[in-house]
Amino acid sequence: MTVDIISILSTFLVALLGILGLKKIDSSKRGIKKLTPVGFLLVFIAAIALTSSVFQVQKKHEMASTKAQVANMAHKVVLYNINEYILLPALTLTDEIANGDSGVSVLVK
DSSP: OHHHHHHHHHHHHHHHHHHHTOOOBOTTSOGGGGBOHHHHHHHHHHHHHHHHHHHHHHHHHHHHHHHHHHHHHHHHHHHHHHIIIIIHHHHHHHHHHHTTOOSOOOOOO
16 A cells, blocks of 8 residues: 555656656756756656556565465365265265165165
8 A cells, every 4th residue: 555655646746846847957967967956856756656666566466366376276175075075975875876775775565
């Protein structure tokens, strides 16, 4: 949640400072020295926004992976229980009935 707020606020600040039209570049200088303090601030805030966005994507990917693992495990548990408590007893009972050994005695007079 904190990463989400940081990402939103930093993106908003970069956009706001960009819109304000403050002097971000000094064209009389060369290289990185062209950036004014406002320009450096914009680069710094943009880096924070990028970093927090990367963390958001990573967190969402981990959550999706965890959900998939839980779903896979639940699927395996359901299949195991169907096999163990429904199919195997039914097959065993069917075999016993076919062999005449169902454990149920019928009184015939």
